[in-house]
Amino acid sequence: MKFIDEFRDGTLAARIAARLAAEVETGRDYRFMEFCGGHTHAIARYGITDLLPTQVRMIHGPGCPVCVLPIGRIDQAIRLALTRDVMLCTYGDVMRVPASDGLSLQRAKGRGADIRMVYSAADALELARLHPERDVVFLAIGFETTTPPTALVVRQASLEGLGNFSVLCNHVLTPSAIAHILHSPDADLAGEQTASIDGFIGPAHVSIVIGYAPYEAFAHDYRKPVVIAGFEPLDVMQSILMLVRQVNQGRFEVENEFTRAVSRHGNQAAQAIIDEVLERRATFEWRGLGDVPHSALQIREPYAAFDAEKKYALDFSSVADHRQCDCGAILRGVKQPTDCRLFATVCTPENPMGSCMVSSEGACAAHYSYGRFRDIPVVSTPEPASTPATATTPAQTA
Amino acid sequence: MCLALPALVVALLDDDHATVDLDGIQKRVSIALTPDAGVGDYVIVHVGYAIGMLDPHEAQQTLDLFAELAESQMPVEPRPVT
Numbered sequence A: 001m002k003f004i005d006e007f008r009d010g011t012l013a014a015r016i017a018a019r020l021a022a023e024v025e026t027g028r029d030y031r032f033m034e035f036c037g038g039h040t041h042a043i044a045r046y047g048i049t050d051l052l053p054t055q056v057r058m059i060h061g062p063g064c065p066v067c068v069l070p071i072g073r074i075d076q077a078i079r080l081a082l083t084r085d086v087m088l089c090t091y092g093d094v095m096r097v098p099a100s101d102g103l104s105l106q107r108a109k110g111r112g113a114d115i116r117m118v119y120s121a122a123d124a125l126e127l128a129r130l131h132p133e134r135d136v137v138f139l140a141i142g143f144e145t146t147t148p149p150t151a152l153v154v155r156q157a158s159l160e161g162l163g164n165f166s167v168l169c170n171h172v173l174t175p176s177a178i179a180h181i182l183h184s185p186d187a188d189l190a191g192e193q194t195a196s197i198d199g200f201i202g203p204a205h206v207s208i209v210i211g212y213a214p215y216e217a218f219a220h221d222y223r224k225p226v227v228i229a230g231f232e233p234l235d236v237m238q239s240i241l242m243l244v245r246q247v248n249q250g251r252f253e254v255e256n257e258f259t260r261a262v263s264r265h266g267n268q269a270a271q272a273i274i275d276e277v278l279e280r281r282a283t284f285e286w287r288g289l290g291d292v293p294h295s296a297l298q299i300r301e302p303y304a305a306f307d308a309e310k311k312y313a314l315d316f317s318s319v320a321d322h323r324q325c326d327c328g329a330i331l332r333g334v335k336q337p338t339d340c341r342l343f344a345t346v347c348t349p350e351n352p353m354g355s356c357m358v359s360s361e362g363a364c365a366a367h368y369s370y371g372r373f374r375d376i377p378v379v380s381t382p383e384p385a386s387t388p389a390t391a392t393t394p395a396q397t398a
Numbered sequence B: 001m002c003l004a005l006p007a008l009v010v011a012l013l014d015d016d017h018a019t020v021d022l023d024g025i026q027k028r029v030s031i032a033l034t035p036d037a038g039v040g041d042y043v044i045v046h047v048g049y050a051i052g053m054l055d056p057h058e059a060q061q062t063l064d065l066f067a068e069l070a071e072s073q074m075p076v077e078p079r080p081v082t
């Protein structure tokens, strides 16, 4: 596929790896967080960890929208679907996230709730048009990438006067989450420390919408370099090299590797529609990070008729994660999937115990699918394998 | 969750929609968020919506940068596969 295959060239990946090996300074560690699940997925899938010098360590961040949704929010949607006779529509990945009482949206469906998987927010709106006799609720989740379509359907429903449509809005904001991680590097977050980080790989598709200007303040304030990177393996390798150079030179700037799609101020049309329909919540609970001020969006007053939280007078109560699930610590970057006792035994993608095992962008699912076999020591030397970065199956995630 | 792919706009349709070509597969997507997109442009499609444009010139420059890096550096020892 054009603009994808070229960015997966294994020979070039090896060259960038050689550059990295030549430029890292001995006696120094480089700890970089890839904020996005899309990068986590690429790093696992293309074996990028194997191409990095030993001093460079990648730490997974909380940028997986399904992973950071707390149990309480899924419970809210399940309650709505089970007790209020609504048709609840949502994106596929959300269906299997474990909630309270051994339920998930998928299991609630098995108990008779009308829950539908949609590909797009527009599909949920279409269901409301097709079923005027039913109340249709769209459970909207995701970072800034996924937010503009939600805002568009709310405005469209309002224009059409579709009284049977509403949105349960759980959209979250990337810069607030990064700032939160940086703000409390030594503070005690839910009993454990957050990881110390030398720089960030910044989001790809989120930044198409918001631009790279929103990262400038914290790069400066917290003196941490940020490199906005595309989701292909060469993009990731190149951005790690750019981060190493910034660290070596004592710089802490926002640099843009993903120039083919990201500008400083982003997509103005998309920002305008978000701003018209949605506003910041005072606070929002994230799985792993706890309450983060101004980190999520809710529907503005003029569109209140389409806000499911108001329409059904829903309240939110916080619910603790499964006791043995380490998702929270993994999302803060202080633990790895293999640190969890349930990993690949009790908890698998077929039977996830925590949210990080559900979506392919989740750290546990990515490690389960692509990285797990590296943990097993190789006894005999195999045939020289092809460079991991040459796979050509199209897949790209944010 | 956030699958997004570059696609070529092949026709403009009514209601802020367009037909795009995704590696040979034609799809109808919304271009309400990319009002400047026209036939022949590449857009980045996410959950049925074009969320931004892709600049082919910038893409080429990034690739040139990789190529330059490849040419100017010393030969690469193949790393042992572990």
Ligand code: SF4
Residues within 6 Å of the ligand: A324, A325, A326, A327, A330, A337, A340, A341, A342, A343, A344, A347, A348, A352, A353, A354, A355, A356, A357, A364
């Ligand atoms: S392996 Fe499963 S239970 Fe353990 S942290 Fe990951 S998602 Fe949670």
